[in-house]
Amino acid sequence: MTIRAAVLFRDHFGDPTGAVVARAPGRVNLIGEHTDYNDGFVLPTTIDRHVEVVVRRRSDRKVRIAAADLGEHRDLDLDQPIDYSNSGWLPYVMGVVHELVQRGRIHFGVEVVFRGTVPRGAGLSSSAALEVATALALDTVFNLWLNPIDMARLCRDVEHRYAGVRCGIMDQFASRLGRSDHALLIDCRNLDARHVPMPLDGHRFVIVDSGVRRELAESDYNQRRTECEEAVTFLHGMDASITSLRDLTPDTLARHKERLPPDLFARCRHVVSENHRVLEACERLANGDLPAFGRLMKASHLSLRNDFEVSHPALDRLVEEAHRVDGVLGSRLTGAGFGGCTVNLVAETSLSDFERQLEPLVDDWSARSIVVGTPEQARVTEVIT
Numbered sequence: 001m002t003i004r005a006a007v008l009f010r011d012h013f014g015d016p017t018g019a020v021v022a023r024a025p026g027r028v029n030l031i032g033e034h035t036d037y038n039d040g041f042v043l044p045t046t047i048d049r050h051v052e053v054v055v056r057r058r059s060d061r062k063v064r065i066a067a068a069d070l071g072e073h074r075d076l077d078l079d080q081p082i083d084y085s086n087s088g089w090l091p092y093v094m095g096v097v098h099e100l101v102q103r104g105r106i107h108f109g110v111e112v113v114f115r116g117t118v119p120r121g122a123g124l125s126s127s128a129a130l131e132v133a134t135a136l137a138l139d140t141v142f143n144l145w146l147n148p149i150d151m152a153r154l155c156r157d158v159e160h161r162y163a164g165v166r167c168g169i170m171d172q173f174a175s176r177l178g179r180s181d182h183a184l185l186i187d188c189r190n191l192d193a194r195h196v197p198m199p200l201d202g203h204r205f206v207i208v209d210s211g212v213r214r215e216l217a218e219s220d221y222n223q224r225r226t227e228c229e230e231a232v233t234f235l236h237g238m239d240a241s242i243t244s245l246r247d248l249t250p251d252t253l254a255r256h257k258e259r260l261p262p263d264l265f266a267r268c269r270h271v272v273s274e275n276h277r278v279l280e281a282c283e284r285l286a287n288g289d290l291p292a293f294g295r296l297m298k299a300s301h302l303s304l305r306n307d308f309e310v311s312h313p314a315l316d317r318l319v320e321e322a323h324r325v326d327g328v329l330g331s332r333l334t335g336a337g338f339g340g341c342t343v344n345l346v347a348e349t350s351l352s353d354f355e356r357q358l359e360p361l362v363d364d365w366s367a368r369s370i371v372v373g374t375p376e377q378a379r380v381t382e383v384i385t
């Protein structure tokens with residue numbers, strides 16, 4: 001970012017004295033898809049793209065927000081109703097403000113300017129980065145002392161209440177708690193997390209953007225979550241110890257197969273098998289067994305395509321073509337699916353072959369320069385004096 005945050009703020013709202021600058025990274029999920037809202041395991045890591053937010057407190061109850069990259073502005077009032085429907089970035093910024101007001105933590109308005117380098121709508125968590133950066137800046141401006149996990153939870157709730165996406169906690173958690181050069185194993189049942197080293201030994205995770213965009217709220221994402229809940233209700237009726245899909249083992253699932261509707265059975269099979277894959281992948285990664293990690297990525301994609309049905313022909317094509325290249329250990333869709341990106345584990349010596357094979361299939365090839373597992377970490381970078 002070339003223009004300093006203070007200059008950016010001044011351009012929109014005048015004197016920046018007292019403003020707080022915070023930034024939070026996007027993430028890429030290495031493995032563990034659609035498991036977070038089923039109390040399962042995920043393994044995301046941060047990327048070298050982030051959102052930066054500058055916030056200054058006001059003495060009245062007005063909120064003025066500028067989206068610097070888009071040239072858009074909104075002037076709002078904490079005491080007036082706000083329509084969040086079809087409003088782009090508004091829920092992710094104003095939702096965080098609003099939620100903190102509702103919880104009695106904030107009583108004054110703010111001025112906010114934000115900008116970012118996370119591609120939007122590509123499944124790399126630009127919205128989580130915006131929420132987390134906003135929450136971090138507000139935390140300092142109003143001395144809230146939110147602990148990092150509570151902050152991730154708050155941002156997840158914002159997504160549910162203001163953006164209408166009933167997501168899990170992975171994206172906000174990864175953006176807030178991700179650490180450089182490590183993946184983050186999160187147990188989404190109790191929110192225990194472990195930073196897992198990534199000895200990549202001559203390999204790289206490469207992101208490829210399919211260019212297919214589908215808004216999460218408009219997609220089948222919420223539908224998939226509802227299906228998982230239906231399956232739990234069904235299974236709980238037969239076995240009261242099952243309170244989420246996390247409680248299912250391959251054996252218990254096999255036992256109930258005949259009684260579950262086939263599509264719900266397939267959804268369950270994905271979640272059960274994906275949870276196993278995440279735990280195994282973690283061990284393999286820590287031990288440097290990259291070929292085994294790659295095989296798990298491949299299996300994850302097939303399960304997302306066949307059992308969870310969240311892939312897209314463009315993503316399947318990218319994965320298929322990637323696997324044709326010697327030196328590609330694994331390839332899979334990352335994030336919610338229905339479009340967005342693939343993540344690929346590629347030997348550095350095969351990068352040019354990989355590019356040659358994949359480049360003709362995508363319009364915008366720039367995602368491949370995204371660095372995965374970087375020094376980028378959520379933090380307050382400056383208090384302007």
Ligand code: GLA
Pocket residue numbers: 032033034035036037167168169170171335336337
């Ligand atoms: C989106 C959601 C996450 C998670 C993934 C799928 O990124 O925000 O909570 O469910 O999809 O793994």
